[in-house]
Amino acid sequence: MKLYVYDHCPFCVRARMPFGLKNIPFELAFMANDDEETPIRMIGKKMAPILEDKDGHMGESLDIVHKVDGLSGERLFGGTPRREISDWLKTWGGTVNALVIPRTPDPVFPEFRTASARAYFTEKKEATFGAFDGLLAETETHKAEIQKGLGALASFLPDAEAATIDDIMLFPTLRSLSIVPDLTLPEPVEAYRTRMAERSGVPLVSELRKAA
Incomplete structure (x- = not known):
């Protein structure tokens, strides 16, 4: 497989x-x-x-x-995510994209090891999100905004020792934010993100940089 x-x-x-x-x-x-x-x-x-x-x-x-x-054991990821999780992702998705997308074509990711791959991504995404230089210039504004969202998220985080559809939907966004330098997450959110990265086997960007 x-x-x-x-x-x-x-x-x-x-x-x-x-x-x-x-x-x-x-x-x-x-x-x-x-x-x-x-x-x-x-x-x-x-x-x-x-x-x-x-x-x-x-x-x-x-x-x-x-x-x-369905390949092993009890099914864990059926149903739909809690409404709080879905609403949070919808509310803060634009801010997350503004922070993450212009930083994404980074050779720390295997798919961007060549200049042509980075240029391909940049051309496609700038057509949708606007010039990366402009988005990067607004970093502090977007960081202040997402801090508000992350603070709210701390009150309804999933249990990092369980595994449900909530995790499947939420963790990828929190992992994406790990590419943003000097973005401090509330302690419960950081603890959840770190533990879910360990359990799922999907390392955060900080770990990718250490291994590079």
Whole structure:
């Protein structure tokens, strides 16, 4: 069983999590961000994650989560996330993107080891989010905003020692924020993020930098 991903991608983090949380062995493959041929060959479009197994190829992160969830033990990731989690992600998603997207084409991620891959991502995302230089210039404003959101999140965090659909939806966003330098999370949120990274086997960006 092989999972093709981009390391920076929160949807790919979703798909990786059940393997770690349920101790299911798999092979992890990082695609270059400008490699269009590989995903198109497998599922007909440039998208990640992609699960390859005896049944063929599957895209869509939550479909992969549900398939992997059924491979071992009790199902953990059914249902829908708590409304507080869904509402938080909707409310703060724009602020998270403003902080994360312009920092994403970083060679700490395997998919951005080449200049062409970084340029590909930058061109595509600037067309959607605006010039990265402008977003980076607004860093302190966006950091102040997300601090408010993170403070609110601390009151309804999932249990990091359990494993539910709440974790599948929330942790990828918190992991994405680990690329933002000098962003201090409230202690309960940082503790949750650190523990979920350990349990899921998806390291934070700070750990990737140590290993680089």
